[in-house]
Amino acid sequence: MMRGESLPSAAASFFGFARLLRRHAFAIAPEQVTSFMQAVALLGPRSMNDIREAALATLAPPPDRRGEFEVHFRAYFYGDAKPPIVGEKDDETRIKDDHGTRQEENQAMRQEKGGELSSALEQLSSRDFQRDPDGFGSFRRKLSTALPVRRSFRTMRTRSRGTLDLRRSLSEIVSADGDIPAPLLRRRQIVPRKLLLLIDVSGSMKLHTADYLNLAHAAVQGAGRAEVFTFGTRLTRITPALRIRDHEQALARAAALVDDWDGGTRMGPTLLAFLSVPRFSAFARGACIVILSDALERGDHSDLETAMRRFSARAFRLSLATPLASDPRFRPATAALRALLPLLDDLVDGSSVKSLADFILSLARPAPAAEAIWKRVS
Amino acid sequence: MTRADAIEVAASPEAVVTRLAASRYLADDSLATAIFLAIRLGKPLLLEGAPGVGKTEAAKAVAELLGRELVRLQCYEGIDAGHALYEWNYQRQLLAIRHAGEHEIDIYDDRFLIARPLLQVLRAPDQRVLLVDEIDRSDHEFEALLLEFLSDFQISIPERGTIRAATQPIVILTSNRTRELAEALRRRCVYHWIGYPDATREAEIIMLRAGDVAEATARAVAKAVQQIRARPLAKPPGIAEAVEWANAATILEKGGSPWPEAFRRAIGVLIKDEEDLSSIAPELGQIVEEAMG
Numbered sequence: 080m081m082r083g084e085s086l087p088s089a090a091a092s093f094f095g096f097a098r099l100l101r102r103h104a105f106a107i108a109p110e111q112v113t114s115f116m117q118a119v120a121l122l123g124p125r126s127m128n129d130i131r132e133a134a135l136a137t138l139a140p141p142p143d144r145r146g147e148f149e150v151h152f153r154a155y156f157y158g159d160a161k162p163p164i165v166g167e168k169d170d171e172t173r174i175k176d177d178h179g180t181r182q183e184e185n186q187a188m189r190q191e192k193g194g195e196l197s198s199a200l201e202q203l204s205s206r207d208f209q210r211d212p213d214g215f216g217s218f219r220r221k222l223s224t225a226l227p228v229r230r231s232f233r234t235m236r237t238r239s240r241g242t243l244d245l246r247r248s249l250s251e252i253v254s255a256d257g258d259i260p261a262p263l264l265r266r267r268q269i270v271p272r273k274l275l276l277l278i279d280v281s282g283s284m285k286l287h288t289a290d291y292l293n294l295a296h297a298a299v300q301g302a303g304r305a306e307v308f309t310f311g312t313r314l315t316r317i318t319p320a321l322r323i324r325d326h327e328q329a330l331a332r333a334a335a336l337v338d339d340w341d342g343g344t345r346m347g348p349t350l351l352a353f354l355s356v357p358r359f360s361a362f363a364r365g366a367c368i369v370i371l372s373d374a375l376e377r378g379d380h381s382d383l384e385t386a387m388r389r390f391s392a393r394a395f396r397l398s399l400a401t402p403l404a405s406d407p408r409f410r411p412a413t414a415a416l417r418a419l420l421p422l423l424d425d426l427v428d429g430s431s432v433k434s435l436a437d438f439i440l441s442l443a444r445p446a447p448a449a450e451a452i453w454k455r456v457s
Numbered sequence: 458m459t460r461a462d463a464i465e466v467a468a469s470p471e472a473v474v475t476r477l478a479a480s481r482y483l484a485d486d487s488l489a490t491a492i493f494l495a496i497r498l499g500k501p502l503l504l505e506g507a508p509g510v511g512k513t514e515a516a517k518a519v520a521e522l523l524g525r526e527l528v529r530l531q532c533y534e535g536i537d538a539g540h541a542l543y544e545w546n547y548q549r550q551l552l553a554i555r556h557a558g559e560h561e562i563d564i565y566d567d568r569f570l571i572a573r574p575l576l577q578v579l580r581a582p583d584q585r586v587l588l589v590d591e592i593d594r595s596d597h598e599f600e601a602l603l604l605e606f607l608s609d610f611q612i613s614i615p616e617r618g619t620i621r622a623a624t625q626p627i628v629i630l631t632s633n634r635t636r637e638l639a640e641a642l643r644r645r646c647v648y649h650w651i652g653y654p655d656a657t658r659e660a661e662i663i664m665l666r667a668g669d670v671a672e673a674t675a676r677a678v679a680k681a682v683q684q685i686r687a688r689p690l691a692k693p694p695g696i697a698e699a700v701e702w703a704n705a706a707t708i709l710e711k712g713g714s715p716w717p718e719a720f721r722r723a724i725g726v727l728i729k730d731e732e733d734l735s736s737i738a739p740e741l742g743q744i745v746e747e748a749m750g
Contacts, residue, residue: 108644118494118647122470132470132490139648142505142634232535246539249547253554253564351689357507361635388732389691 090116093130096155100138103151111138127156143176174352175315175336215297218436222301226271227367227395227443234265241266272367272395274298274305274439277353279372280337281311281344287402288340290432291371296321296329298439306362310349311339316359346372347382354389367442368394371429373401380415384422391422396442399449400429411453423449459583460624463523467496473522482511482518483654483662491649492519501607501628503643506651509695511662512631513590515651519629520586529588530574532595538602542612544571565616575606582610582626592642593632600639607645654696656683662696663703670703673749678703681720681748682727688740690733702727720745 086094097112118133131152140148153159236244241264248263276298278291288309295307299321309315320332334340354360368390376383391397399419403409405428411420420426426449427438446452467473473489484492492515495502502519504512520527530541550564572580578587589603606612610622630646632638654662659679663670670678682699694702705723714722721741728734737744 106640106644111644114498114500114647117498121494121497122490128486129490132487133494135487136491136494136647136649139503139643139646142650145650232533233537246544246547249551250545253545253547253550354691355689357633357635358637385732 092156093119096134096152097138099151099155100140100148103147105138105140105144105148107138130156173313174356175313175338215293215436218294218440219297219301221440222298223271223303225440225443226274226302228269228271229365229395231268231270233268235268237264237266239264271303272365273362274302275363275366275368275394276305276307277350277368277370277372278307278309279311279344279346279370280309280340280342282341283344283373283375284371284402285341287371287429291435292321292330292333293326294432294435294439296326296333297436300324306359308353308359309337309339310344310346310353311337311342312345312349313339314349314352315339344372344376346374346376347380347384347386350386350390351382354386360389360393363390363393365393365395367396367398369398369400369439369442371400371435373403374399374415374419375413376415380418383415384418387419387422391424394424396424397422398425398427398438398442399423400425400427400435400438402428402430404428405430410456420450420453425449426453463496463627466523467493469493476522477518480518480521481665482514483658483665484515484518485654485658488515488649488651491647495629495647496523496627498647499625501630501646503630503632503638503646503648504651505632505634505648507653507693507695508633509697510651510653511696512651513588516586516588516590516629516631519627520588523586523627525584525586525627527588528574528577528585529590531590532592532599534594534596536595536599540573541575541599541602542573542606543576543614544573545569546571570614570617576612576620578626578628579610579612579620579622582622582624585626587626587628589628589630591633592630593635593638597639600642604639604642604645607642653683653686653693656680659683659696659699663700666700667703667707670707674703674707677720677745677748678706681744684744684748685728685737688737690728690730690737692728692730692733694727698727698729717742717745717749 093116094112097107097115101107114137115133118137119130122129122133124130124133134152135148234244236247244263244265247265251263252259276291276295278288278295280288284291295317299305299307299318306316306318307321309317315337317333317336320336321329323329323332354363374383387397404426411417411426416426425438425446428434466476470486470489470493473493474484474486477484477489477492491502491504494500504515506512516529517527545565546569550569553562553564553569574587578585592600592603595603607628610625611619613619630642653659656676656679659682660672660675663675663678664672667675678699682694682702686693702720702723705726706719709719709723710716724734724737724741728737
């Protein structure tokens with residue numbers, strides 16, 4: 080690659096800007112830098128705004144990182160001191176996706192500015208998971224075949240039980256010069272449904288989160304399409320970390336990603352935040368959603384109810400696994416649970432990983448609705 | 458229109474704005490710059506944004522600006538090469554073989570080739586603009602196929618050899634961002650994120666697009682819609698819905714409903730989700746009143 084120093088001085092600054100963005104974990108390819116310079120030349124540039132527009136169009140920062148991009152742009156081309164990223168209110172749920180580096184960056188900036196900017200509502204801490212309770216091997220192996228299935232739009236060749244594959248049959252006939260050999264058949268493929276695990280990492284779930292993460296790791300490894308999120312006061316997507324095959328490494332990465340271990344819960348707002356990201360809510364559509372939480376929402380639960388209603392409208396099957404249900408005297412009696420019960424397909428015991436793993440493996444089998452089961456019990 | 462003409466039309470971002478306005482599309486400077494760069498750099502243009510912000514309309518306007526025909530490829534889950542590139546007309550081939558009898562016949566002739574959107578554009582890059590709509594709905598396999606097409610602008614047909622575009626075609630891709638597109642695809646393209654327009658621009662758009670809506674109505678609608686979008690709705694209203702709302706309210710008003718009432722009664726064309734409707738209903742009166750005042 081060309082070094083910045085060997086470029087003409089006018090071009091070097093554009094190259095330098097691209098490098099600055101790369102250092103901040105923006106994915107920018109060499110060809111994009113070339114286009115950026117071409118674009119600047121094409122536009123004149125008559126003003127700083129032209130350069131900004133060219134950068135936006137060619138370097139293509141993701142929309143959710145636009146603010147950060149603007150800050151870097153101003154800092155680089157105008158020489159502004161880096162201001163803290165604005166627009167983050169405390170009551171706004173923060174969503175953390177793949178880009179772990181970026182959030183830490185913001186965090187550092189916020190701290191430099193002074194203590195009053197960091198949120199007083201959240202108690203952030205980190206945790207490490209070093210224990211290795213294996214034994215998920217059979218769960219992992221069974222999972223790929225145990226999930227519920229749907230018929231895909233893709234077809235596959237088949238020898239029996241299918242419809243006529245006109246395209247292939249006719250091309251066969253054409254290549255056989257008009258002779259008609261046996262007709263070829265095709266059938267729509269059967270694909271496993273997506274699995275979405277939402278793990279509560281708040282303080283009240285402290286005893287179980289480690290087990291849940293182990294289970295989630297096995298699920299991501301075993302299922303074709305699984306996504307795992309943690310929620311407490313924030314929402315964090317930890318699927319990329321759990322894709323790492325090595326168990327300990329994956330869990331260490333996941334533990335580092337999550338900022339809100341053992342803090343409070345804001346279940347309703349975080350789940351709504353999940354649904355407000357189109358990419359995530361599209362994943363929830365037609366998926367098996369398992370929420371691992373005690374559903375102890377402080378205060379008003381109307382947000383939680385709205386979120387669960389939306390989930391249940393999207394999901395193929397919506398299940399809530401709560402550790403409280405291990406107690407034989409447990410009844411869904413809290414106001415929040417009573418409101419949620421009609422929306423749930425399953426309300427099951429989430430206290431032991433064993434029962435939870437068995438439950439996930441049984442998702443494909445039909446079961447009576449949660450409301451019917453718990454009505455019988457009480 | 459040849460490439461030289463296209464460059465002439467897109468002489469500067471300002472020229473693009475003017476020409477787009479002539480095709481009844483109001484673009485902001487940022488979008489115009491992206492279109493200008495896409496044409497001049499000869500790269501595909503990737504437009505992302507929430508549903509209903511006018512991505513497809515932008516593509517139509519670009520085709521009109523260049524005086525070219527728009528070829529639209531609507532993506533969906535399960536779309537494959539047979540729908541996007543080409544397909545042989547087997548029935549006709551079969552008939553032709555029967556009909557030819559002892560004579561020799563080339564069954565891989567142009568007559569038997571059904572050109573799908575990508576091939577259509579490749580054959581006449583100077584007369585067509587390709588729109589690949591809602592690419593986020595297709596699956597990853599198709600994205601890879603498209604990537605190959607966009608990098609070389611050629612299609613290989615085993616029976617016929619490779620077909621290349623004489624000049625670089627203009628391609629516009631749109632995405633609702635329901636899933637993240639492959640980085641490689643974003644990298645190849647000139648990128649633009651279309652957001653909702655501000656109230657002034659939206660009022661202009663409503664005036665332009667709606668039938669006979671008074672300016673005051675358009676302004677009120679734009680203001681109210683801005684307010685409504687700020688609420689946490691499952692489906693925030695798009696520009697098309699705002700235009701419809703202005704139209705519907707105007708019709709109701711002519712039918713005898715007084716002003717704030719007409720807006721309230723026409724709300725069904727703006728918000729099409731029962732849950733959203735019930736959550737916005739208590740505040741609607743106030744929003745409309747403020748917007749009108």
